[in-house]
Amino acid sequence: MTMPTLTLISHPLCPFVQRAAIVLLEKQVPFHRINVDLGDKPAWFLAISPTGKVPLLQVQDAYGAEEILFESVAICEYLQETRPGPGLYPDDPLMRAKHRAWIESGSATLEEAWGYLNARDQASADLKAASLKDKLAQLEKILGSGPYFAGEAFGMVDAVFAPVFRYFDVLETDSTESLFTDFPGVNAWRKALSARASVSAAVSAAYPALFQAHLQRQQALLMKEI
Template identity: 70%
Template structure:
């Protein structure tokens, strides 16, 4: 059966979009990517997205059959279940459920990271930093020798955490390095994910500049130190 035509509706900075893009790139299937200006959402996008958010995945199976998926993990699970290539979950049901739980944990870590980056003041930023560091300490306890979350095989937990770690690649090392102090397994994992081809290709080359511009527009407490 031929593969469907896939279109990923995207935003250049969205970490949830990156999850889906990483899985698509790992599966090595062709797809089109369309970026949307979320500050001026087009009518066609609002008509497709129940939440008004990205990502969306348009799935065209041919013969006039087209569907739209929303929510990043629903999209990733669909891609995992329908596309060829290596599985992003283990076969064992218990191990698979465990990894899905860490996927949820990754979403919580993403929320703390986002709060840290976009905080308007140092007090709020430091509170979010502490919450993020607590989550890093939790996951450092369960990581093995790597290079990925479950060992040699790149999986869904890796696809979820890679965009979280990317946030900190655009910051000055004096800001980002202390957050990862004391979690050596996480540090090694972060480096490995950053070097993976699918992770690198999930964003455009101007991602760092776009990210810094976003923090400046949001009047983030980090914007001034980054420019200093």
């Protein structure tokens, strides 16, 4: 049976796109990638994206029928259920439910990290840093011996948190590094994720420069440290 042709509709900086790309790469699934300018969204993109956001996964079967999937978690779960390769969830239903809960927490952690990184003044940065540290403290409590979220096996929770930690790998300022000082388990986890081939390949070589350029345009306080 011929597997569907996949196209990932993307933006170079989107962390939610990275989730899908990491899963595709972990499962060694061939795919095409098309980047869109979210500041000037093309008509064809708006016609197929219910939310006007990325990622989208365009699935075309052997007969040419086309479907569009949206929302990163839905895309990742589709890939988990339909593609061979390593399983990214535990077999046990209770543990699987716990992992899905931490995936939801990953989205909340991403929101706090984004607010901190884009803060333009010290008061806003301090507020977001405190919220982010609360999230990291919760992670520190439940992490095991690593190197990944659930131990030796890379999983869906890792795919969700890797794009969050990538921001800090790119910047590595005194302020960003200090966020992880009290969380050695989380710090070791983020370094293991950074070294993972699928995580590295989920973005282009231009990603660090593009992200820093974004922060410059936002007049982010952190850019004064670089």
